[in-house]
Amino acid sequence: MAKSIDVSDLNIYYGDFLAVEGVSMTIKARSVTAFIGPSGCGKSTMLRSLNRMHEVIPGARVEGKVMVDGQSLYGPDVDPVAVRRSIGMVFQRPNPFPTMSIYDNVLAGSRLNSRKLSKADADDIVERSLTHANLWNEVKDRLGKPGQGLSGGQQQRLCIARAIAVEPEVLLMDEPCSALDPISTSAIEDLIHELKSDYTIVIVTHNMQQAARVSDETGFFNLKAAGQPGHLVEFNATKKMFTNPDEPATEAYISGRFG
């Protein structure tokens, strides 16, 4: 189920504006890869290009290659809708559908394309996904209640349950803890550790301790100067990045000398 991603010479544009330039990296299957870097360096854009969510903005396009297990993500006959179905995403702020119950939120992805689900299958998906997201015990008695009634951390776990309910190959997380308190953050980080055995996870974070805690490999993005495109400075095993990085710029950022 989990797949690796190969990115080579990727340039990402918004119209004429080059946002991210010349990124090459290999994201391993069943591992957690973190993107760190200062604000505006293109790490979120980079993440979004991995499931073509950046195309929500008109004029967005890419040059270069993104291959998921040897299949190009940007081939001429590839439907972005199908891409997003197999590469799930969790956002910065929890975004359960406000008018749907917890139960329906989890099933939202499975019900797309008007696929028919038997009641038993649906119950099964809901229980499995919520259990996987460490939320089942907290919500099993109120599955019919709206998802927005949960706490922020619970809502975020609900969004993770919703994303994994469709059994994606890759799970992208865009600063999933930035709107959460430390206890909820810790719950999500534990969850990321557990999900790693089944999914390829890519996480963008502003919190370097978080990158150090949860990830196996880390990519550091930076801008050469204001107004210049973002680029990948260094991509390495997390342990090495945080103890003995190859690039002086990485060390400067990690030790807090800038950013």
Next chain:
Amino acid sequence: MTATLNPPEAERSEKPASRRGDRIFAGLARGAGLTILLALAAVFIFLFVEGWNGLNAEEATYRPATDFLGYIGPLILSTILAAIIALIVAVPFAIGIALFISHYAPRRLATPVAYVIDLLAAVPSVVFGLWGGRYLADLLQPVHVWLHDRLGFLPFFGPDPASPNGRSLFTAGIVLAIMILPIITAISREVFAQTPRLHEEAALALGATRWEMIRYAVFPYARSGMVSGVMLGLGRALGETMAVAMVLAVTPVATLNVIGTASPATIASNIALNYKEATPSRQSLLIATGLVLFAVTFAINFFARWIVGRNERKQAKA
């Protein structure tokens, strides 16, 4: 219709406003809110006082009917039928156009389309009446025949023969639909465009197509705004005077048939057609019919709000 508007900011906070600017603004906002209520009350009182005699006048006043209910019954029926036709035609179009402008069309196209639709609202109703009666009625006449032939077994399209000139309630309803299209479109478009990006992206990231995203994120968010738009459109359709008066061939005989040779006038167009020549007692009667229109519009609005509110309450409780 005002239920969607928030109460003035000033009434929400308990603390007295301390700065002068705050106090002035709070006063203005409260004044504006009260003025509209006063105006509404004044209209109601006028209708009530002036129309009171019309409710139980001499029998002759109600000619060709003999009492008030007999007089106004056919008018109410026509009013509601015309408004229903207008809504059936206008709402899907308006929602479609609004979605096209807010979510489908490239910006280059969306802006001019939105502008043209807004312009439609600026056309005076008398012009719509002229166009509807002289041109659209002829154009739609074959449609009348077609409806009568195919669906004549329904009380709305038979059993009497179809109108030979197209000046029917059906044509009037279509003209009304065009007239209420801009307001429903404009309001729907605004609420659609305000759908939180976060919810749209939640749907898209699950692999929703654009239409699925609209069903998951846009419609649930916009529902109450869409109802407001439809209610404003309905209000206009119920109250529209000139266009209906100019299009419709009138008979006092109540009928469900909307494509027949003639239908009773709507309440508003009946007032316009008869007010000038009316005797004082007849005038009272017409004002009383205005009071009924006022009440009907109110009742429909409250009913629609109640339905929407009930759904939302159910959701909150679940």
